[in-house]
Amino acid sequence: MTAMERWTIGFEPQAPFLVSRRLSLGNLRETEQRIPGRTLRGALAGLLQAADAALAEDLYAGRLVIGDARPTPEGWPTLPIPASLRSCKRFPGLAIGQEKHGFIDLLLTLLRRQRDPKVSIPSHCPICEKGPDHALTPLKPLRGVGFQRVQGSGRPLYREVKMEISDRTHSAMDHLLGTVAPGFLYDEEFILPTGGWSAVLTLPAGRGAQVKAALTGRTVRIGASRTRGLGQWKIATVEPERQPWGLPPLAERLQRFQEVAGPPAGELLLPMLCVTPVVLPDALGRFTIEPDPFTMANALDPAGTCLTAERLAPVLTMADLERVGGWNSLPQLPAPSDLAFMPGSVLVWKARTADLGAVAKVLSEVERKGLGYRRAEGLGIVVFAHPIHCEVREHVQ
Ligand SMILES: [Zn+2]
Numbered sequence: 560m561t562a563m564e565r566w567t568i569g570f571e572p573q574a575p576f577l578v579s580r581r582l583s584l585g586n587l588r589e590t591e592q593r594i595p596g597r598t599l600r601g602a603l604a605g606l607l608q609a610a611d612a613a614l615a616e617d618l619y620a621g622r623l624v625i626g627d628a629r630p631t632p633e634g635w636p637t638l639p640i641p642a643s644l645r646s647c648k649r650f651p652g653l654a655i656g657q658e659k660h661g662f663i664d665l666l667l668t669l670l671r672r673q674r675d676p677k678v679s680i681p682s683h684c685p686i687c688e689k690g691p692d693h694a695l696t697p698l699k700p701l702r703g704v705g706f707q708r709v710q711g712s713g714r715p716l717y718r719e720v721k722m723e724i725s726d727r728t729h730s731a732m733d734h735l736l737g738t739v740a741p742g743f744l745y746d747e748e749f750i751l752p753t754g755g756w757s758a759v760l761t762l763p764a765g766r767g768a769q770v771k772a773a774l775t776g777r778t779v780r781i782g783a784s785r786t787r788g789l790g791q792w793k794i795a796t797v798e799p800e801r802q803p804w805g806l807p808p809l810a811e812r813l814q815r816f817q818e819v820a821g822p823p824a825g826e827l828l829l830p831m832l833c834v835t836p837v838v839l840p841d842a843l844g845r846f847t848i849e850p851d852p853f854t855m856a857n858a859l860d861p862a863g864t865c866l867t868a869e870r871l872a873p874v875l876t877m878a879d880l881e882r883v884g885g886w887n888s889l890p891q892l893p894a895p896s897d898l899a900f901m902p903g904s905v906l907v908w909k910a911r912t913a914d915l916g917a918v919a920k921v922l923s924e925v926e927r928k929g930l931g932y933r934r935a936e937g938l939g940i941v942v943f944a945h946p947i948h949c950e951v952r953e954h955v956q
Contacts, residue, residue: 597936831941
């Protein structure tokens with residue numbers, strides 16, 4: 560098996576763009592707040608077909624894989640907001656400031672409660688409670704585009720990533736009459752082209768320079784309404800990623816999580832954050848919210864070096880679900896539709912082993928290659944033991 564490398568591809572949107580949500584209601588065409596890897600894959604396929612046929616072949620064969628693109632203000636990587644984060648229902652937001660009451664990560668508290676039912680789970684915003692009215696405002700899951708972990712010289716800072724969305728009203732035409740179809744106005748959302756976006760490219764080791772030469776400076780067209788001039792993106796940079804998602808090495812992250820979560824001796828807790836949708840069926844091919852140990856062991860450690868089915872057990876699942884599908888333009892047919900864990904879903908497994916080094920090695924490989932089905936379309940990208948769970952657990956930032 561060839562070794563794989565992670566590179567990042569930076570885009571500069573030149574025009575407004577949108578990727579339609581699969582479930583838009585009524586007369587509103589909503590946009591996704593990320594560009595799915597499978598959309599980018601289609602755009603890159605067209606480009607590579609003309610620029611470098613060998614690379615196009617790599618893309619079709621799944622040797623060249625692109626993940627979801629997200630806005631990356633100031634160049635920091637952006638990840639989806641973990642399902643374990645809670646924020647004030649009235650003044651939601653990551654930072655504390657004007658009309659924002661910060662956030663808290665419940666993951667460690669929830670894990671502790673499993674061992675000790677007396678542990679209480681915070682349910683109200685501490686800032687509202689301390690205010691003059693002592694208001695009891697519920698905490699609710701924080702939704703949004705994503706977050707950045709900014710590591711300067713001191714304590715890491717967490718920032719929420721926003722994007723500017725606008726919309727336009729169109730009228731549907733009756734092509735037979737050549738006039739507006741009765742009552743058929745619809746709104747189309749689009750994202751304004753401000754700032755850079757980026758996605759992770761996984762490619763065979765040593766092929767980076769070739770990919771860079773084929774793509775840098777080129778223009779791709781992505782998403783819907785391209786005939787109206789929307790969706791024009793310039794490929795600004797293609798460069799190797801220094802450290803996956805700008806995070807400390809996985810062994811360090813896992814070690815820190817064990818120290819804070821305190822699993823019993825001889826066990827390790829393994830939290831996983833879904834970065835793109837993850838399709839992980841059970842041994843019979845059915846979707847399950849809690850994959851069985853056999854499926855999980857097979858997905859994480861196919862060689863069976865340390866994470867075997869006997870040693871793995873699910874501990875906690877905080878997942879949202881979505882359908883992944885798409886359009887397959889070659890046979891002109893819809894792509895298969897699968898149920899997937901939504902980006903931001905958090906799953907925790909425990910492993911009955913004390914060999915953190917061996918586990919970190921196996922899971923680093925999963926971080927590089929992804930897990931589950933449809934990885935060629937950029938699905939199955941995950942991060943283990945993200946420091947956010949340790950860095951913002953007890954307090955609102
Ligand atoms: Zn509040």
